[in-house]
Amino acid sequence: MPGGFDVLKERGFIKQCSDEAVVKKLLDAGPVTFYTGFDPTGPSLHVGHMVPLFAMAHLQRAGHRPIALVGGGTACIGDPSGKTEMRKMISVEEIMRNAEFIKKQIARFIDFGADKAIMLNNYDWLSPLNYIEFLRDIGKHFSVNRMLSFETYKMRLETGLSFIEFNYQLLQSYDFLVLSRQYGCFLQLGGDDQWGNIVSGMELIRRVDGKDAQALTFALITRSDGKKMGKTEKGSIFLNPDLTSPYDFYQYWINIPDADVEKFLLIFTFLPPAEVKKLTAAEGAGLNKAKEILAFEITTTVHGEAEAEKARDAAKALFGGGGGELAGMPTVKISQEEMKKGSSAVELFSRTPLCNSKSEARRLISGGGATINDTSVANPETKVIYVDQIPTEKEDNAIYVMGDSVIFRAGKKRYARMIFISSDNSSE
């Protein structure tokens, strides 16, 4: 017996629904084909995209069939919903390349085996469209008056909305129509900013085919501290490990505000709600355990268990007082020869990913935030010298290092490892 509506509701996914009773009944009655769209406007999905992905996974587990629609066609237009400015146009080639990356990421959440799910690209049916025909068949069903009344356009009416973006809603509605006809898909899921677009699709289906379709949107996930979800100083947290390392990904979740742990466990993991309750019963520092589970679970889903373990071990090694592996930390290589001569701490820090320039390195050191192997470096004049053994007479302002590698630290949380390569096998 399928279902799934209650799961989504209980876990806090649902924001708006065209008709809760109808959708629940639909999902309870039997396998339902539903769809969610993803815009390939970037080379990777980010944290925000995981909300619909988890929702789709829950529904799939409940026995339904998800369609993951990659918007290769619509991405050429640009969705104005909820945005204040027009996004810059990107080339079709880039969109197609992005689409391929995104497909792989979606596949980590949804099982595409044996007709259990479908992956489509709307470029396939949007690109051959004939303008005149499209206007006659589809465009005539849209009222500009009504479209302008949509909340999604309000913001843009203030700052300007180009005609091309204004058309986005028509294309997305058309997608829904196509999917309803070809795949019997009458339920569309999406972020709450998609509400207007989804509802328009429902209406189009009703007008053209006289059939009922349903809409379900997810609450926009926010952080209690007001920071943008999935954003850090470095930019978005991506699912692509080349853009956001599994270690940084893991750390993002570890550092989440206390108040969000329960919410995130419900949305971004598959742990049963009862267990989530148990985990988050603790207060204060006790919540760190729950955060660790949250981070580990999500990292496992996105990057696989092996990567998650590496990230966790690295974190434990750094913050938990030893016992873990150092893998997963950014690494810089440098020859022992060079190090034996002695190098300035400023120079070395600027070579790691921790600092972008020497000025920045100098600031960091002067500010007291720099550490080499747990030795604080507060003087920008400090030299670092590689030795085979610690000399008895030490130079002033010098730090001696030995062995294979050394850990550089900026502040409390940012680490980099410098590996010393001996000159005779420095072939790399």
Next chain:
RNA sequence: GGGGAGAUUCCCGAGCGGUCAAAGGGGGCAGACUGUAAAUCUGUUGGCUUACGCCUUCGAAGGUUCAAAUCCUUCUCUCCCCA
């Protein structure tokens, strides 16, 4: 097509021809406090340099001037009002 406003550093936003690497806010980074939390307070926030200092940056290109983010010309783009 006519008229008006504007383009400044990561973002917003100030900026009498020199004292402007450019106010203020946001954000970021770092320090203190902590639990790898939040809040708060403090410092810092173009690059190179030990430093005097040098270099690049105020939409683009020219010009005036000893001196331009500031003045002039042309260009590009954006927004607003009217048709």
